[in-house]
Amino acid sequence: MNEMFLKLVSIVCIFCICVGGGSAGNGDTSILPEGYVDATQRSTHTNNWAVLVDASRFWFNYRHVANVLSIYRSVKRLGIPDSQIILMIADDMACNARNPRPGQVYNNANQHINVYGDDVEVDYRGYEVTVENFVRLLTGRTQNGTARSKKLLSDAGSNVLIYLTGHGGDGFLKFQDSEEITSQELADGIQQMWEKKRYNELFFMVDTCQAASLYEKFSSPNVLAVASSLVGQDSLSHHVDPSIGVYMIDRYTYYALEFLEKVQPFSTRTIGEFLQVCPKRVCISTVGVRKDLYRRDPHKVPITDFFGAIRPTRVSTDRINVTLANESDFIADLEDIAVAKRKFTVIMEPQFPSEFFK
Amino acid sequence: MWWKTTTVYRVTLPSNAILGLSEQPIKTAVQVAIYTQSSSRAQLLISELQSAFNDSEIWNVEFKHLPPPSRANEAHTPAALEKLLLQEHPQSVGDFMFIEWPKLQEEVLLTTERSALIRSDTTANKLAQVLHSKILQTYRINQILSTDDRLGAKSEAPQPAYDVIVSVLNPKPRLTHAQWNISMAVKTYVEPWLAQVSDISNYTVRSQWKYRVAIEANLKQVRDESKLGRHYALQEADLPHLLTSISQNLSASTTDKPAINLVVYIPPCKTAPLHIYNSKQQLLTRNGVDAFISPPWGGVIIANPPESVCLAYANDEQPLPYHVSTTDNMQVMLDQLHKLLDISSELQMEGVKTVDIEQLAPRRWEYEAYLRRSAIRHIATASRTLQSLINLLDQISYIVINDDVAAAITSSYADILAAKVALLEHRLGDASALAKRAFVASERGFFDASLLAQLYFPDEQKYAIYIPLFLPVLVPVLSSFNMLRKVLQNLRKEKQH
Numbered sequence: 001m002n003e004m005f006l007k008l009v010s011i012v013c014i015f016c017i018c019v020g021g022g023s024a025g026n027g028d029t030s031i032l033p034e035g036y037v038d039a040t041q042r043s044t045h046t047n048n049w050a051v052l053v054d055a056s057r058f059w060f061n062y063r064h065v066a067n068v069l070s071i072y073r074s075v076k077r078l079g080i081p082d083s084q085i086i087l088m089i090a091d092d093m094a095c096n097a098r099n100p101r102p103g104q105v106y107n108n109a110n111q112h113i114n115v116y117g118d119d120v121e122v123d124y125r126g127y128e129v130t131v132e133n134f135v136r137l138l139t140g141r142t143q144n145g146t147a148r149s150k151k152l153l154s155d156a157g158s159n160v161l162i163y164l165t166g167h168g169g170d171g172f173l174k175f176q177d178s179e180e181i182t183s184q185e186l187a188d189g190i191q192q193m194w195e196k197k198r199y200n201e202l203f204f205m206v207d208t209c210q211a212a213s214l215y216e217k218f219s220s221p222n223v224l225a226v227a228s229s230l231v232g233q234d235s236l237s238h239h240v241d242p243s244i245g246v247y248m249i250d251r252y253t254y255y256a257l258e259f260l261e262k263v264q265p266f267s268t269r270t271i272g273e274f275l276q277v278c279p280k281r282v283c284i285s286t287v288g289v290r291k292d293l294y295r296r297d298p299h300k301v302p303i304t305d306f307f308g309a310i311r312p313t314r315v316s317t318d319r320i321n322v323t324l325a326n327e328s329d330f331i332a333d334l335e336d337i338a339v340a341k342r343k344f345t346v347i348m349e350p351q352f353p354s355e356f357f358k
Numbered sequence: 359m360w361w362k363t364t365t366v367y368r369v370t371l372p373s374n375a376i377l378g379l380s381e382q383p384i385k386t387a388v389q390v391a392i393y394t395q396s397s398s399r400a401q402l403l404i405s406e407l408q409s410a411f412n413d414s415e416i417w418n419v420e421f422k423h424l425p426p427p428s429r430a431n432e433a434h435t436p437a438a439l440e441k442l443l444l445q446e447h448p449q450s451v452g453d454f455m456f457i458e459w460p461k462l463q464e465e466v467l468l469t470t471e472r473s474a475l476i477r478s479d480t481t482a483n484k485l486a487q488v489l490h491s492k493i494l495q496t497y498r499i500n501q502i503l504s505t506d507d508r509l510g511a512k513s514e515a516p517q518p519a520y521d522v523i524v525s526v527l528n529p530k531p532r533l534t535h536a537q538w539n540i541s542m543a544v545k546t547y548v549e550p551w552l553a554q555v556s557d558i559s560n561y562t563v564r565s566q567w568k569y570r571v572a573i574e575a576n577l578k579q580v581r582d583e584s585k586l587g588r589h590y591a592l593q594e595a596d597l598p599h600l601l602t603s604i605s606q607n608l609s610a611s612t613t614d615k616p617a618i619n620l621v622v623y624i625p626p627c628k629t630a631p632l633h634i635y636n637s638k639q640q641l642l643t644r645n646g647v648d649a650f651i652s653p654p655w656g657g658v659i660i661a662n663p664p665e666s667v668c669l670a671y672a673n674d675e676q677p678l679p680y681h682v683s684t685t686d687n688m689q690v691m692l693d694q695l696h697k698l699l700d701i702s703s704e705l706q707m708e709g710v711k712t713v714d715i716e717q718l719a720p721r722r723w724e725y726e727a728y729l730r731r732s733a734i735r736h737i738a739t740a741s742r743t744l745q746s747l748i749n750l751l752d753q754i755s756y757i758v759i760n761d762d763v764a765a766a767i768t769s770s771y772a773d774i775l776a777a778k779v780a781l782l783e784h785r786l787g788d789a790s791a792l793a794k795r796a797f798v799a800s801e802r803g804f805f806d807a808s809l810l811a812q813l814y815f816p817d818e819q820k821y822a823i824y825i826p827l828f829l830p831v832l833v834p835v836l837s838s839f840n841m842l843r844k845v846l847q848n849l850r851k852e853k854q855h
Contacts, residue, residue: 046513081602136810143807148614155514188754195746196804265599313597313652315634316697317644319689320715324546330684334539 045200046157048309050075050085051137055129055166055175057091062246063237065093066105067165067207067253069115074260075161076117078308086137086152088124090166090176100243107249107257109241115257123150131181138189140198156197161205161306165253168208170231171216187217194220201294203271203306207252209234212288224294226275228252229285236284252278252287263303271306272299366756366812369764373748376771379741384503384734385418387784388494389450393424393443394458395478400424403456406482407489416499418782419489422447424455436475452726452786454493456485465709468492470721484709491705495727502735513654513700515739516558516732518798521617523656524548524565524691525608526682530626531569533671534663538682540565540622547688547718548620548695554719555701557787558732558794562615571607575600577629586668590625591635592660594642597650604658618698619656620691624663624682627671631662649690657694659687696720701728729790736793737777740770740800747804756812763806770799 052075054068072087094103094116105116124133136142137152154160166173172180193199204225206214211227218225228235228250237247238254249257255278263269275289275298291298304310390407394400404421411419427446433439436459449455455473466488467475474488490496524544528536544565552561577590592600604621625632634642634650642648651657661682670678696702701720715721720728744767751757759767773796780789 079599079602081605083605132810136807139810140805141807141810142805153616157513191753192750195750196743197746266595309598309602311598311601311652311655313594313601313650315594315597315636315642315650316657316694317642317647317649317690318693319645319647320692320696321689322547322692322716322718323685323689324718325684327681327684330539330542331537331681333542334537334681337539 044157045159045305046312047154048075048080048084048159048161048306049152049154049199050080050161050163051088051152052085052161052163053088053129053134053165054090055088055164055173055181057126057129057176059091059093059096059098060246061091061167062093062105062244063249064165065089065091066107066115066249068163069105069117069120070107070113070249070253070257071161071163071205071260072120073113073115073117074257074263075307078260078263078265078304080307080309082119082121083149084309085121086123086150087121088129088134089122090126090129092125094120098244106241107254109239109243109248113257113261121149127176129175131175131179131185134175134181135185135189139192140196152198154193154198156200158199159306160193160199160202162202163205163207164214165207165250168206168210168214170210171213173206173208173214183214183217186214187219190218190223191220194222201296201305205256207235207250211235212290215288215290218290218293221293222295223290224271224298225288225290227288227290228278228283230288233285251283252285254278255282260303260307263307265304265308265310267302267304269303270299271301271303272297274303366758368751368757368759369761371748371751371759371764371767372771373751376741376744376748376767379745379771379774382778383415384737384778384781385416386730386734386781387418387420389420389422389453389784390489391422391424391443391447391449391453391455393426393439393456395426395460397423397425399458399478403482403485407486410482410486411489414496416496416503417494436469440469440471440473450784450786452730452784454489454723464711466711468710468712468721468723470713470715470717472722472726474723487707488710491707492703492710493723493727495703495731498731499734502731502738515735515797516699517616518558518794519560519562519615521613521615522548522552522561522563522620522695523608523617524563524620525568525622526566527568527571527573527604527607527621527623529569529571529573529624530628533628533677534624534626534667535677535679536624536663536682537679538684540567543684543688546684547692551692551695551718555699555725555728557729557790561618562613568607572603573600573623574603577632584631585665586631586672589631589633590629592632594634594636597634598652601652601655601658605655616654617656618654618695620694621656621658622661622682622687622691623658624661627663627668630668631665632660634660646686647690649694651694651697653698653700657691657698659690659694661687692718699728701725703727726786729786733777733781733786733790733793736790736797737774737781740774740793740796743800743804744771744774757809758811760806760808760811763803763808766799766803766806770796770803773799 052068052072054064056064068087068089072085075085076082093099094105103116104114107113107115137150140152142151164173166175168174171183174180190202199222201222201224204215204218204223207228209229210231210233212230215225215227236251238249238251240246241248256274259274259277278287280286392400392403394403400423404423407421411417424443424447427442429442433442436457439459440457443455443457449472453472456476457473458478459475460478462475462477465477465480465484469475476485524540526538526540528534544563549563552563575592576596577592579588580591581587582589604623605619608619608621632648634648636642648660648662649657664680667678667680670676697704701724703724712721747767751759773792777789777792777796780792
C-alpha cells in the first residue's frame with residue numbers, strides 16, 4: 001500500500017515538473033491544442049457506401065426483409081445513391097403471393113411506413129444471396145463479368161455501413177437455409193478490406209440472435225460495431241400483423257428506424273445517440289456495442305457520416321478560352337441532320353388484301 | 359488423396375523482396391535549366407537552389423546553367439529567346455527551364471510550355487517555392503507517400519480506363535425547345551482534348567440527351583432588375599442533393615469502367631434563370647457561368663435558356679426554339695475536365711502568374727507534373743497492394759495463389775522496380791508506362807476471383823468434416839493391419855518350427 005502511494009506521488013511529481021518545464025516556454029502543454037483535438041475527431045471520409053444484407057428467405061421471415069428495407073430506406077433518404085448501396089435480399093416479400101398488399105412492405109401493423117417505397121434497387125436477390133457472393137463482395141474478388149452496380153468499389157476515403165440481418169447463432173449467421181458465414185470469415189473479410197485500404201471507417205450493424213458473437217473476432221482498426229443482442233440472448237421481433245399472419249419487424253431495427261426517421265441530411269444527431277437506441281426495457285435483449293477498434297468518440301460523430309452521403313461539391317466558374325469553330329457551324333450541321341432526317345418516311349404495307357374485294 | 363485435394367494451392371512468391379519494396383524510397387530525377395543574362399547571377403541562383411534541394415528525399419534535381427545562345431541579341435520576345443535556347447539545349451519530358459526577361463511585370467510568369475520567365479530581381483527562394491509548389495508539387499507527393507492514414511491522400515489512383523459521359527438534361531422538352539448538336543460539340547472539343555491527355559488513362563466519350571428527368575432541389579425566387587423581374591436561387595449547400603437526384607437519372611454505369619459525368623442542365627423556364635448562391639446569400643455566378651464540380655463524380659453546368667425564350671414563356675406564347683451555345687458551355691466543360699482529372703494546379707502564389715491556356719491541351723508543365731504524380735502514385739499503390747497481399751497470405755490460410763495470379767504479382771513487382779529506376783534515370787515517359795502496368799497487374803492479382811477458390815474449405819472444416827468421416831473408416835483398416843501383422847508373425851513362427 002505504502003509503495004503504491006510512493007509511486008503515485010513520484011509520478012505526480014514528474015508530471016508536475018514536466019508541465020512546469022513546458023509552461024515556461026509556450027503555455028500549458030498538458031492540454032492539447034483544441035484545433036488538434038478537433039482535427040483527430042473530424043471525419044476524413046470522402047464518400048459513403050452501404051452493404052445491406054437480408055440472409056433469410058421464406059414468408060415467415062418477412063420481418064428480416066422489413067428490417068433490411070428499413071435501413072435501405074433511411075440511407076437512401078439521407079443521400080447515399082443507389083450506385084453506392086449494395087442490397088442483398090434473399091426473398092421477395094413485396095410480390096409474395098401471400099402478401100395482401102402487393103408491392104408494399106410495412107414496418108408495423110398500422111401501415112405507418114411503407115419501407116418498400118417506390119424505387120428499390122436490389123443488387124443480389126433470391127439464391128444469389130450466398131456466403132460466397134457476400135465474401136466476394138467484401139473482398140472485391142467478384143467473378144469476371146460482375147456488373148459494376150454489384151461491386152463494392154470503395155476506397156481509402158469511404159465510410160462503409162454493413163448491416164446484416166437473419167437467423168444467427170453463437171459465431172455464425174445463417175444464409176438461406178443451406179450455409180453459414182462464421183464470425184472468423186467476417187473478420188477475415190474486413191481485414192482484407194483494411195489491408196487494401198478499401199475503407200476509411202466501417203460501421204457494422206447486425207440484427208440477429210446472439211448478434212454480438214459476430215463482431216467478436218474483428219481486429220481491423222476503425223471499426224465500430226453494434227449488435228442487437230449479446231451472446232446467449234435472442235433478438236426478438238416487435239409485433240405480429242394479423243392480416244399477414246407473421247411478425248412485421250425485429251425490435252432492434254424497429255427502434256433504429258424510429259430514430260433514423262427523425263434524422264435529416266444536415267441534422268446534428270450523433271452515432272453515440274444511435275448506439276443507445278433500443279434500451280433493454282423495450283428491446284428485451286441487450287444491445288451490444290464494440291468501440292475498442294474505433295478511434296473517434298461516437299458522441300462527436302454525426303450520424304450522417306455513415307447513414308448519409310454529403311458529396312463534396314465546389315462551385316467552379318472558370319473557363320478555358322478556346323474557340324475552335326463558329327457557333328453557326330454547329331447550327332448548320334444540326335440543320336443538315338434535320339434535313340437528312342426529314343427524308344425518312346414510313347411506308348405501311350397493306351395489312352389486308354382489300355383490293356381483291358372491291 | 360483427401361489431404362492432397364484439400365491443400366491450398368500456392369505458388370511461391372518473392373515475399374521478402376516485396377515486403378522490402380518500401381525500404382527503397384521513390385526518388386525522381388528532374389533537370390532544371392536556368393538562363394540569365396549575366397552568368398554570375400545564374401551561378402549564384404544555382405548554388406542557392408542546389409542547397410535548398412540537397413536534402414530532399416524525393417527529388418534529385420539537377421540544375422543546369424544555360425550559356426547565352428549565339429544569336430541572343432536577335433531575340434526581341436521571350437518566345438523567340440525560348441525557341442533559340444531550346445534549339446541549342448533540347449528538353450526531355452519532365453524538364454523545366456527558367457528564363458530571365460528583365461522587362462517582366464511579375465516576379466515569375468509560368469508559360470504553357472516547360473518554362474517560366476523570371477525578372478532580374480527574382481530570388482532563389484522564390485524559384486524554390488515555385489518548383490516545390492507548382493512544378494514538382496512536393497506537398498502532394500508527400501501526401502501520396504504518407505503512411506499515416508489520416509494525412510494520406512484519400513483519392514484513388516488514376517484508373518487505366520474511364521467513360522466520359524456528356525449528358526444534356528432537358529426536363530421539359532415540350533416547353534423548352536432547346537437544340538444543340540452535342541455530338542459534334544463533343545467531337546470538336548472534348549475528344550481532341552482527351553486525346554492529348556490519354557497517356558495514363560484511356561477515355562471513351564459518349565453523349566446523350568435526357569428528357570423528363572425530375573430534379574429535386576429547393577429553389578427560392580429572387581426579385582431582380584431583369585425583364586423577367588426574377589431569378590431563382592439554388593443554395594450551395596443543396597448542390598450535393600441536386601447531384602444525387604441528377605445521378606439517379608443518368609444510367610451512367612452501363613459499362614465496367616468508372617465514369618466521369620459531365621452534365622449540362624437546361625432549367626425549364628418555370629425556374630429559370632437559375633443561379634447558385636452561397637450561405638451568405640451572395641451570388642456565385644461569374645462571367646455568366648453557373649457550374650460546379652464534385653470530383654471524381656463529375657461536373658454540372660447550368661445552361662439557362664436566353665431571356666427572350668423565357669419572356670415568351672412568361673407571356674404564354676408558343677415556345678421559341680433556340681440553340682444552346684456550344685462555345686460557352688464547352689469552354690466551361692474543358693475547365694471542369696482539367697480539374698476533374700486533377701491536371702490543373704490551382705494553388706495561388708503571390709507574385710507568380712500563369713499564362714492562360716489558349717490551345718486545346720493542358721499546360722505542358724502541369725501535364726508533366728500530373729504524369730510524375732500519377733507514376734509515383736501508381737508505384738506507391740502497387741507496392742502497398744502487393745505488400746498487403748503478402749501480409750494477408752500469412753494471416754489467412756485459405757487464400758489460393760494460382761499460376762496466373764503469381765505471374766501477375768511477379769510481373770508487377772518487376773515493373774515497380776523498373777519504374778523506380780526509370781524515375782531516377784530521368785525517363786518520365788517510361789516510368790509512367792511501367793508504373794501504370796505495375797498498378798494494373800497488382801490490382802488484377804489482388805482482386806482475382808480465384809483467390810477465394812478454397813473459401814469453403816477453411817482448415818477447421820477440413821478437420822471438422824473429414825476427420826469424423828474418415829476416422830471410423832480408418833479404425834477397421836488400422837485394426838486389420840494389426841491382424842495382418844499377427845497372421846504374418848504366426849506364419850513366421852510356424853516356419854521356424
